[in-house]
Amino acid sequence: MVLNADFIGRAYPASAPYLVGREKIREFARAIGDGNPVYFDRDAARALGYADLIAPPTFATVVAMQASQAVMFDPELGLDFSRVVHADQYYAYARPICAGDELIVSTRIENIRMVAGNDMLTTQASIDTIDGEHVVTATSVLVSRGAES
Amino acid sequence: MAATVRYADTAVGTELPGASFPVARVDLVRYAGASGDFNVIHWNERVAASVGLPNVIAHGMLTMAEAIRVVTDWVGDPGALLQYGVRFTRPVVVPDDADGATLEVTAKVTELLDDNCVRITITASSEGQTVLGKAQAIVRLA
Numbered sequence: 088m089v090l091n092a093d094f095i096g097r098a099y100p101a102s103a104p105y106l107v108g109r110e111k112i113r114e115f116a117r118a119i120g121d122g123n124p125v126y127f128d129r130d131a132a133r134a135l136g137y138a139d140l141i142a143p144p145t146f147a148t149v150v151a152m153q154a155s156q157a158v159m160f161d162p163e164l165g166l167d168f169s170r171v172v173h174a175d176q177y178y179a180y181a182r183p184i185c186a187g188d189e190l191i192v193s194t195r196i197e198n199i200r201m202v203a204g205n206d207m208l209t210t211q212a213s214i215d216t217i218d219g220e221h222v223v224t225a226t227s228v229l230v231s232r233g234a235e236s
Numbered sequence: 237m238a239a240t241v242r243y244a245d246t247a248v249g250t251e252l253p254g255a256s257f258p259v260a261r262v263d264l265v266r267y268a269g270a271s272g273d274f275n276v277i278h279w280n281e282r283v284a285a286s287v288g289l290p291n292v293i294a295h296g297m298l299t300m301a302e303a304i305r306v307v308t309d310w311v312g313d314p315g316a317l318l319q320y321g322v323r324f325t326r327p328v329v330v331p332d333d334a335d336g337a338t339l340e341v342t343a344k345v346t347e348l349l350d351d352n353c354v355r356i357t358i359t360a361s362s363e364g365q366t367v368l369g370k371a372q373a374i375v376r377l378a
Contacts, residue, residue: 114270115270115271117266117270118263118266118267118269118270118271118298119267119270119298119301119302119305120257120263120302121301121305121308123308123309123314125313125314125315126314135313135315137315141314141315143301143304143308143314144301144304144308144314144317144320145297145300145301145304148271148273148297149270149271149272152271152272152273169287172324173296173297173324174323174324175321175322175323175324175370176296176297176300176321176322176324177319177320177321177322178319178320178321179318179319180315180317180318180319180320182315183314183315183317226321
């Protein structure tokens with residue numbers, strides 16, 4: 088299938104606020120096997136100057152999950168989810184995500200192009216606090232494999 | 237931020253301590269639950285095979301999370317990480333046996349940048365084959 092290049096620049100409504108909880112950070116850190124005390128112990132995080140626990144760098148994927156699904160399941164875009172492969176992931180951090188942050192995700196389609204018969208979709212998600220402080224930008228490239236590949 | 241590694245002590249070619257991460261089926265189940273990514277190819281062998289995979293594969297995002305450990309453990313403060321990107325070039329295949337898979341990660345400084353920042357290039361492999369491409373991080377050192 089061929090994605091419509093007219094969708095380049097399409098912006099999705101900002102997500103509902105995601106409240107970053109201490110136990111969710113701890114659960115995620117355990118799931119990636121990372122015992123760094125700044126993910127578990129408030130005193131350790133405070134010793135580095137943070138107000139509360141910070142989250143591992145890829146925790147941004149948890150915050151952005153609903154927003155990414157809004158794109159993947161956008162009926163007008165017409166991505167065939169069963170053929171989608173995550174090709175690239177890139178994060179640019181203004182600061183680490185911290186317990187207590189209330190974050191909203193604003194996603195837009197940066198690019199759509201055809202490479203070797205496969206659709207490549209680049210999305211960019213800006214993760215900001217509800218007060219408008221920028222925290223992290225997540226750029227993802229998804230590849231939808233063509234029917235013959 | 238409080239990186240413990242000093243920029244002045246770092247040069248192009250400085251190697252970070254590597255690490256080895258076992259990846260068993262239970263780890264994929266735990267990651268699915270914690271991350272919210274329940275894609276069936278990460279826990280169901282029948283479905284994985286039906287889409288042409290050799291077996292269940294690890295979440296790319298789990299591999300990405302493990303690979304950056306080499307950097308965050310070295311630098312001391314994970315908040316010193318400014319940029320991190322990877323390309324998922326080959327899946328980590330996780331067999332349903334006692335050993336599972338193993339992810340081997342190494343990293344070294346490949347560029348000195350302004351403002352006490354360095355670029356680090358990461359290699360991640362499983363079964364002797366590279367699984368991440370263009371895996372790079374930029375961190376700010378002390």
